[in-house]
Amino acid sequence: MTLQEQIRANRLRTGVLLLGFALVIVALATLLATVLDVWVGAFALAGALVYALFGVLGSTGMIASMTGAEELPPEQLRSLRRVVENVAIAAGLERTPDVRVVRDSAPNAFATGLTPAKSFVGVTTGLLETMPRRELEAVVAHEIAHVRNRDTRLMTLAVVFAGVIALVADIAFRTMAYGGGRRDGGRGGPIVIVLAVIGFLLAPIAATLLRLALSRRREYLADATAAEILNDPEAMALALRRLELDPTTVRHADASVAHLWIESPTHRVEDAPSGGSALAGLFDTHPPLAARIAALEEAGGFRLPDGLPDEAPFIATLA
Amino acid sequence: MLALWIALGVVALLLVLFVLGYNRLVRLRQETNTGWSNIDVQLQRRADLIPNLVEAVKGYAAHERGVFESVTEARSALLRAATPRQAAEANEQVTAALGRLLAVAEAYPELKASQTFLRLQDELTDTEDKISAARRYYNATVMRFNTAIQSVPGVLYARPLGFREREFFSAEEADRVLPQVDLAPGS
Numbered sequence: 001m002t003l004q005e006q007i008r009a010n011r012l013r014t015g016v017l018l019l020g021f022a023l024v025i026v027a028l029a030t031l032l033a034t035v036l037d038v039w040v041g042a043f044a045l046a047g048a049l050v051y052a053l054f055g056v057l058g059s060t061g062m063i064a065s066m067t068g069a070e071e072l073p074p075e076q077l078r079s080l081r082r083v084v085e086n087v088a089i090a091a092g093l094e095r096t097p098d099v100r101v102v103r104d105s106a107p108n109a110f111a112t113g114l115t116p117a118k119s120f121v122g123v124t125t126g127l128l129e130t131m132p133r134r135e136l137e138a139v140v141a142h143e144i145a146h147v148r149n150r151d152t153r154l155m156t157l158a159v160v161f162a163g164v165i166a167l168v169a170d171i172a173f174r175t176m177a178y179g180g181g182r183r184d185g186g187r188g189g190p191i192v193i194v195l196a197v198i199g200f201l202l203a204p205i206a207a208t209l210l211r212l213a214l215s216r217r218r219e220y221l222a223d224a225t226a227a228e229i230l231n232d233p234e235a236m237a238l239a240l241r242r243l244e245l246d247p248t249t250v251r252h253a254d255a256s257v258a259h260l261w262i263e264s265p266t267h268r269v270e271d272a273p274s275g276g277s278a279l280a281g282l283f284d285t286h287p288p289l290a291a292r293i294a295a296l297e298e299a300g301g302f303r304l305p306d307g308l309p310d311e312a313p314f315i316a317t318l319a
Numbered sequence: 320m321l322a323l324w325i326a327l328g329v330v331a332l333l334l335v336l337f338v339l340g341y342n343r344l345v346r347l348r349q350e351t352n353t354g355w356s357n358i359d360v361q362l363q364r365r366a367d368l369i370p371n372l373v374e375a376v377k378g379y380a381a382h383e384r385g386v387f388e389s390v391t392e393a394r395s396a397l398l399r400a401a402t403p404r405q406a407a408e409a410n411e412q413v414t415a416a417l418g419r420l421l422a423v424a425e426a427y428p429e430l431k432a433s434q435t436f437l438r439l440q441d442e443l444t445d446t447e448d449k450i451s452a453a454r455r456y457y458n459a460t461v462m463r464f465n466t467a468i469q470s471v472p473g474v475l476y477a478r479p480l481g482f483r484e485r486e487f488f489s490a491e492e493a494d495r496v497l498p499q500v501d502l503a504p505g506s
Binding site: 004082085086087089090091092094229231 | 350445
């Protein structure tokens with residue numbers, strides 16, 4: 001898949017996402033209108049749209065606060081900025097994304113932003129404390145790959161929309177459960193109520209599945225692109241191996257932004273019970289790291305040695 | 320009648336293919352331009368750093384005239400370079416001359432400890448890293464562009480329409496850029 005094909009595919013997916021979001025919101029509003037009152041439905045629709053609008057406009061700040069990413073003063077961590085600059089140049093981005101740091105000892109990284117020019121890359125302090133420069137570059141290249149092929153826009157929109165749907169469904173469900181239903185028990189009798197309850201329960205699940213479905217294959221693609229940008233598939237594989245061997249997970253992991261990170265921050269994919277085959281993998285935000293490493297090994301025609309190279313972590317090499 | 324429609328259909332199809340192919344060439348050429356301007360910015364920055372560095376070293380080692388001259392000469396060759404290959408050659412010349420300059424600096428502990436010198440050296444390293452990053456991107460875009468105008472269907476119309484092969488940013492005669500490998504699984 002070339003870059004142009006990826007961008008085109010992502011544009012299509014973004015369209016589908018917008019359409020799906022509109023459908024779910026309209027369906028929820030219709031449901032509310034039928035079960036409760038036309039005005040409740042209209043109010044929910046309007047509220048959801050306004051919330052979505054503000055969510056999209058403020059998505060960068062929202063995701064920054066959900067992940068705890070802090071902006072750095074320019075003079076601080078100049079070397080980190082340089083790493084990001086160099087990777088952005090090698091990737092041919094017109095503008096280098098900003099860098100933000102998450103104070104967390106678990107190594108992890110993510111990228112977000114609606115356009116490449118307004119994107120930022122977030123790394124945890126743990127990443128800087130464990131990864132040597134070469135692997136840090138690979139991780140940054142992975143994030144830059146997401147920015148360049150517009151994954152970040154799609155994922156950012158997905159975060160916002162899923163949040164809106166979950167909130168509307170939640171409010172709707174509560175309204176119905178506690179006294180929202182009128183004395184006469186609604187309009188359509190028990191069948192409509194049952195349908196409505198199912199609908200309200202399904203909405204958040206649908207939103208979650210939608211988000212997860214978007215997230216998994218793109219990790220392989222971003223790994224491959226990062227390897228290509230740096231011309232060093234081994235560095236990417238080593239970085240993933242280091243993430244795999246590290247036992248820590250991000251502390252303030254918000255499940256709704258889980259798919260943004262390079263490694264799943266909420267739980268260890270490898271630890272998931274292996275039973276249930278296809279269903280077991282359905283709720284994972286990320287493919288297992290071992291599978292991602294294997295894909296890189298196969299494509300690059302190399303085998304990672306058992307141990308990791310004993311190199312000084314990036315932060316230790318700073319003056 | 321049917322034959323006419325088929326002929327028209329074929330012509331229309333060819334026209335569409337041509338437009339798509341032409342637009343692709345334009346896009347690829349634009350990418351090489353972007354790639355080149357990235358390199359150019361960094362080369363310019365490197366050239367701008369050199370006079371300051373020479374001044375800094377001169378303050379301690381004024382008698383090393385030969386080294387200063389070779390650096391200045393390499394710098395003006397870099398600024399004169401008109402093609403990517405010339406620029407790459409001049410850039411290597413600069414690297415060699417700067418290597419000698421820094422070797423001279425080694426002999427002066429006070430110079431090596433001076434803040435100005437350290438800052439300049441740091442900036443220079445950064446510029447060199449950025450040049451090699453920009454080189455990687457530019458050479459990859461040139462590879463894509465050249466392949467596109469040398470292979471069917473581009474080869475049929477690229478030349479008459481003014482698309483010419485781009486030079487790699489490389490001092491060597493035959494560039495050794497590895498062919499692009501599509502690593503993505505299942506694509």
